[in-house]
Amino acid sequence: MRRLLRFLLSFILFLTTLGVYFSNRLMYMKKKDENFILNREKEAGRFDPLAFENLPKREVSISSPFGYPLKTIIAEPHDRKKYIIIAHGVTENKMNSVKYMNIFLKRGYNAVIYDHRRHGESGGKTTSYGHYEKFDLQAVVQWLKAEKGPDVQIGIHGESMGAATMLLYAGMLEDGADFYIADCPFSDFEEQLSHRLKTEMKLLPPKLFIPLADLFIRVRQRYSIKDVSPISVIENIQKPILFIHSQLDDFILPTMTEELFQRKQGPKKLYLATNGIHAQSYNENKEDYERVIDEFLDEYVGAKNERMEALSSSS
DSSP states (O other): OHHHHHHHHHHHHHHHHHHHHHHHHHHTOOOOOHHHHHHHHHHTTSOOHHHHHHSOEEEEEEEOTTSOEEEEEEEOOSSSSEEEEEEOOTTOOGGGGHHHHHHHHTTTOEEEEEOOTTSTTOOOSOOOTTTTHHHHHHHHHHHHHHHHOTTOEEEEEEETHHHHHHHHIIIIIOOOSSEEEEESOOSOHHHHHHHHHHHHOTTSOHHHHHHHHHHHHHHHHSOOGGGOOGGGTGGGOOSOEEEEEETTOOSSOHHHHHHHHHHOOSSEEEEEESSOSTTOHHHHOHHHHHHHHHHHHHHHTOOHHHHHHHHHHHO
16 A cells, blocks of 8 residues: 555656756757857858838837736837738747738838847746637737727738747637738647647657646646637638748748648638748748749738838838
8 A cells, every 4th residue: 555655656757857857848949149149140041230220110018918028129110090910920029020021111011110028138037839829819919909909900910839829819808900921830739739749759748738738827827728729719810921932941840831821711721831841931932032022912901002102102
């Protein structure tokens, strides 16, 4: 009897240790160093310090509904009520969003880039892969509408976790933007974790890890991994969505974006980039990436004439 009791206690301790370890891995996923991100973007020619310094902009701290600040930069070179909000991926920060911001600045949009919770200069202690982040994005959208008025035109561009966050925001909270661009999102976080486990930790079966991790996430963070599922809410989004993914992405599989595209009702467009791995569709296919955005905006936002005006005035 004592042996059985010791075994049960040891087993419970083992599961607890495993649960804390893996929930910590999710909650406190290692972020990229901020200097590394900045230097990477500079060396690749995607961030021009002088151009960024001279860009008409202001820094704003937007309050998260969870009590921490969301550090935000509002770039406003254009005297018009057209804005793009950029949501970066996990482990990145708002400097990674500058390259996407520049695409839209050239097309007559002003831009909003911000740090997700626990990233960059924003507050927040944990990462939730879109669950709590979607409420922060809602706060950014609502701040912009309050600042600029109800006639402001808003687009949202999201990369990776930022794209999943955007879809969760639109599908669960409010379809509050005029259009969305989802670059390499996962369709379902549980399925994504299963894929990564099979790839990175072949000896640990997902059927053991995921329920255990989910139990500890529920207790420690008050949400379920199962709740982070853009595909379960994609049919609620009525506004146009441009889906983008690299065919060579083996981190988040392109089939996830294809499934989201198939499930989405109403206006939509799909671009599968030929080159690049995860979150590299723009870096490796710049001309095609921008061409597809132009086609999407022309078809669903009616942006062609305004874009030509913006391009001519900037040249």
